[in-house]
Amino acid sequence: MITHEDRRLRTLAEEERWPELLAAYRQTRAAGAALRGEEQAAAEAAPLGHLIAFGAPPEVAARLFDPDGGPGSTAGTADHDAGPLWEVLATRHSWRRLAPLLGPAPVRRLVAHTRVLLGEDLGYGAEPDEEGVPPVLEPWEMAGWDERSRIREYLRTGGARRALLALPAGREGLGPVELPAAGDQVPGLAATRLLAGLAPWAEAGCVRGTAPDAAAQLASGRQVTGGFLPFGASYPALVQAASDGAAYGTAQGRLAVWRVLVAMTGEPRLSLREVNALVSRLRCFTWCDPADELRYLHLALEDPATGLAWVVSGGAYE
Structure with a gap:
């Protein structure tokens, strides 16, 4: 059953009213965290987070991971719908666009490596990896692996396609x-x-x-x-x-x-x-x-x- 709230949020996304949608995400996640715990809150807010991570300008979408929204309102590395919200965001914008906007170190690192998997060479555009994993794919990492199948193909309204394991x-x-x-x-x-x-x-x-x-x-x-x-x-x-x-x-x-x-x-x-x-x-x-x-x-x-x-x-x- 589609509720009035579902229709309202869908309208916000269709009209690209991203700051309002971000506020709704934060409210949903914080309220869920207070009442039902962090894991349940992340699950409830994830479909809304997917809309933002996929469609919002990077200046808004990156704020999903910004703690300035208050306790319980911030997406972490484990927040996911069809896939992790940070991966959805990383498929939409280059590292050059995202790097100045991402604060939390774990999210920054995973977004950077996602961009590497998508073919970006971050040898001159990212901080050194904490474990020393290269900021560019080695030739044997690319052999036989089509760039288009390395990361899930995310859909605008939710869901994703991925190559079969x-x-x-x-x-x-x-x-x-x-x-x-x-x-x-x-x-x-x-x-x-x-x-x-x-x-x-x-x-x-x-x-x-x-x-x-x-x-x-x-x-x-x-x-x-x-x-x-x-x-x-x-x-x-x-x-x-x-x-x-x-x-x-x-x-x-x-x-x-x-x-x-x-x-x-x-x-x-x-x-x-x-x-x-x-x-x-x-x-x-x-x-x-x-x-x-x-x-x-x-x-x-x-x-x-x-x-x-x-x-x-x-x-x-x-």
Whole structure:
């Protein structure tokens, strides 16, 4: 049922009365926070926030994240409708437009990395990243990943379209493979923990051996349809897995995958030279699983330099 208030807010958006719409958002969110808590308030106000983030001038839209509206009225990094409100905003304006307007550091960082994923080079236009993640995409990040599919395509009145998370995406280039017996597990590594944390439905492990040895840890059987692929071809699926669900944006996925790669290098902090060297030597193996439906990931990553191989596998079947 469409209420009088719904019609009023829709009219404000159609007439581009953005300051009034921002005031309504803040009022809705603050009242909800006071009565029902922060999480419920964010959910109630999110559709209105989406309208503002998508359609308002950046000078107004950026104020969604400005605490000057009072307690409970400010959107944070977790506020989302079809996707995070900060990601909706980042798809609409360049970093040059947004940088002077965004105050909160977590939001600034995620918006900046979203603009990087959309093809902007922020090497000369953004503050250094706190973890050292590059302000421009590395060549292997762009390989096989169309710029138009990296971020959700948001719709003006709500909703979004996103490329399907599927690795392998099909059986082309794959063939029958008999996996070896599972290799000896190597427990306690940070990279394994970070891989398992990419998505709530993911499992991960590490063995001393090859990529097929690692795949054997989580594959449903010894006989699989699988094959090798470059890391660049698997990178988009890793990022998508780490940003699966409307509460997360692709920038969060990118940051999560870079943390995995840094942990695999064994360095205490990000070294771009070491990460690029790792990526160039990784041997990646993917395979199909009988349970695969719409969103799934099956990937083993072998580092010949250390003799270690990691595996991450799972699917969102709800």
